[in-house]
Amino acid sequence: MAAHEHEQGDSLLAHGDHRPPAVAPLSFLAPDLPDNDEAQGSASDLSSSASESDLKRLRRKSHVQVLRSERIFHLTLRLGGLFILLLFATVLGVSLVEAWPSIEKFGWSFLWTSTWNPHRHIFGAWTYLVGTFWVTGIALVFAIPIAILSALFLSDYAPKWLVGGVSTLMEMLAGIPSIVFGAFGIIFVVPLMRDHVEPYLANTLGHHFDFFAGDSMGYGILSAGLVVGIMVIPLVATVTRDSLVMIPRETVEAAYALGSTKAEMVYFVKLPAVVPGIIGSVILGFGRALGETMAVLLLIGNQASVPSSIQDVGYTISSLLANTFTYAVIDPLFSAAEIELGLILLVISLVVNTLGRELLLKLMGGRLAGSVGGG
């Protein structure tokens, strides 16, 4: 601190004579200085260079301040980073310890055991894993095309006056609490599925594929998946639109100059260019769909069975935890099994995020660029 003050005083009293030696380590700031130094060097007449010396004084002061605040800033950032690390380690550590009775007892078979019977002390994750993937899958299959189409519409086809409004709506949609979507699902999506969509599916595709047949309850993986999909749309659409907007004008012009129609330009040039953005947003959406609890809990029918049709009920990991965790605490093995389910959810999202990032890096690094273009 003392050195800094001295240095400051130095520059205040004897500006222009020489560079205070203490400033030398600051040479990385040099690009800012040459003009200033020249002015100083040639300035024998102080009055003519008064403004410059003021400027210089101000700058000298800020050098020290910049250095100091930089250090504090770095330290703060490091603490922040450390905190995240500690938090993650704590969550993982505590979950592992608490889940240990279940991990120890069931081992890997926990993953593919489909019995979940607290009464008999048999716990297996299979039905909940399958349910979770069904809901996530339906949500993404529903959301991704709509999101991409709406992003394309907003970036290339919508009239200007509409873009602002729709974009704002989209962002608002992303901010609506999930319980509201759950309620919307009950009052709108469930009756729609029960009275129209599911009977239609059962009477058409359902005759040929059991996968579409069923009882038309309304509640089930289809309704839950669709509503979660609605929640994922704004996420994917916003990121996709942002990456569409970032495509350079020159690229678009190049496509037109080669005789592309607008549709060809959008399909062959813009879409491949935003594939990394879409993948990134899909990963975000996957994470959201994977962990979505309240809306799913209200709509999925919470039945621990492996769905064989899109009309069936099911159960996801997160809705099971929400429904029964407060009760599970009464029994150490029961609660351990539920925490192990939570751990599995954690691991899945970690794996997906990591894979997604790797894929993105590859695409952006151009190593897969050839396959993007279809060549």
Add this chain to the structure above:
Amino acid sequence: MKFVTRYAGAAALAGLVAMAGVGQAQAADMSISGSSMLFPLEQVWSQAYMKSHPGTHISVASTGSGFGISNAANGNITIGASDAYLTRDLKKRYPSLVSIPVAFEDTQVIYNIPGLAKGTALRIDGPTLARIYMGKIRFWDDKGLRDLNPDATFPHSRIKVIHRADASGTTFVFTDYLAQTSKAWNDEIGRDLSPAWPIGSGYNGSDAVVAAVLATPGAIGYVGLGWINEYHLDSMALKNRDGYFVKGSVDTIRAAGKAALHDPTFPDDFNQSMVWKLHGKDVYPDANFEFWMVSTALPGSTMKEVKKLIIWSLTKGQNEKYTVKTGFAPLPFTPLKSRLNKILNHILPGNTVNIESGG
């Protein structure tokens, strides 16, 4: 669950200490937490009690029976509210807990059968109900159902089984009836707050069950008296031990309670279900007590206040404006008296309380 309970407990404890510190002038602080089913009754009780007992503060929370039992046992809360009695297992894990019956809960079977003539009274017995909930009876015009209801014309429509998704006392009483009456159910599923349902779809809370049943043609579900009254639902008459089909109501549930309390074989610690056990023409077979769990390790001064609260709840607190309003049948006090005295003496020895003048 050591970690979570320990820290949740610590947090709760810190909260209590803080409250105690702030409220030095108050004579007593009690916290009741647990069963979400009892929660509405506890809310009206605590308000009325605090009004008539200035200086007493009661905080009430709905955290689930599991939390209620475990936290009452390790002293984090004063009273744990539970839908289930202490099974042998739980008794072994939490030896300090004593269960006190405070109200009746019951489960009634509701339905949504398309085309069924309005006002048709339906009857069902345990084994048939169990077969429906196990997926063995899949259509409403099944022979078993027709034999029980010769006057009703059932449609050939799919039965859609609806149950609770969350851990619930209603489910416990419901599965208790099935386990008592159906060997298959008892062997394969058993009684539980959150059993492994073989089929159906689950909903969070009784309101959601009612909504799902009303919205789903072909549905069958179960809820307690409070919801039957609130939504004016039709429920099926259940077959009782003596072969009578009885519909659930305040009277038939109380009749069951009376029968239990007058039964010399019924245990004094109430650690046994009264579902399906009782004889009588108007005894509803699927009702049981709701409990407060108190740890004998509570300090004497707190225990005194707890006793006062319990006695008030079992006397004045049983008024229909509290109990029936929130979906419970009032306990019959007179036959309860001697059994209750034993319990109260057990939780606070050497301090006899004249119950008749209590409250």
Add this chain to the structure above:
Amino acid sequence: MEQSAPMSGTLKIETKDFSAFYGKTQALKNVNFAIREKKITAMIGPSGCGKSTFLRSLNRMNDFIHGFRMEGAALLDGQEIYGASVNPVLLRQRVGMVFQKPNPFQMSIYENVAYGLRIQGVKSSSLVSDIVEKSLRAAALWDEVKDRLKGSAFSLSGGQQQRLCIARALAVEPEVILLDEPASALDPISTARIEELMQDLKDRYTIAIVTHNMQQAARVSDYTAFFLDGTLVEVGETTKIFTNPDDSRTEDYITGRFG
């Protein structure tokens, strides 16, 4: 059209009293100009003189600019470029363009060149391969990229990217190639290669180039047009424009007295 009197060759593109507007601003004023077949025509002039606007008007790239409007006539082989029945998409297949900044697509080198064929519906992969190779050879890029055709176009240097863009434009076999300052973002060596390339291409294509670099115009073009403030000041054989211009403003500009 007295300026065009000394010029020879078939007219490929011709404008008559061509004016262009961006909203209320007039960017071109009554330009009468001709581009001759299989010659290189250079357009020079200070920034904002309208030379780029003129070039981009010839394949209707200005259509995408909000508020653009034109008057007068522009003809390609005698047919109205702005005629009501003209499909700009088909027009641009005949009049290709290479831009100031290399702008390859985010695809492989191969797919960049094949792009124009793909959108025209060429299915035969052997035909596509042939044309890709031919175009890359024509753009003098083949030897440098033949071993990494599947690699990303962005792995190429700036000069290579620009030659890729030229190859991409050649692949659809346009009749006219418009070059909008194609070397301004390149180093001198890459610039020299592009200039050589233009000489190779002029046997088969009509080329129009906008350039800021007068030496470049002098080196590569057969004809040079000088634009100033939205008007065509003078057009003629390059040697004449650079040695003995008719208009004093042209002389001032090429001798560096302004601009």
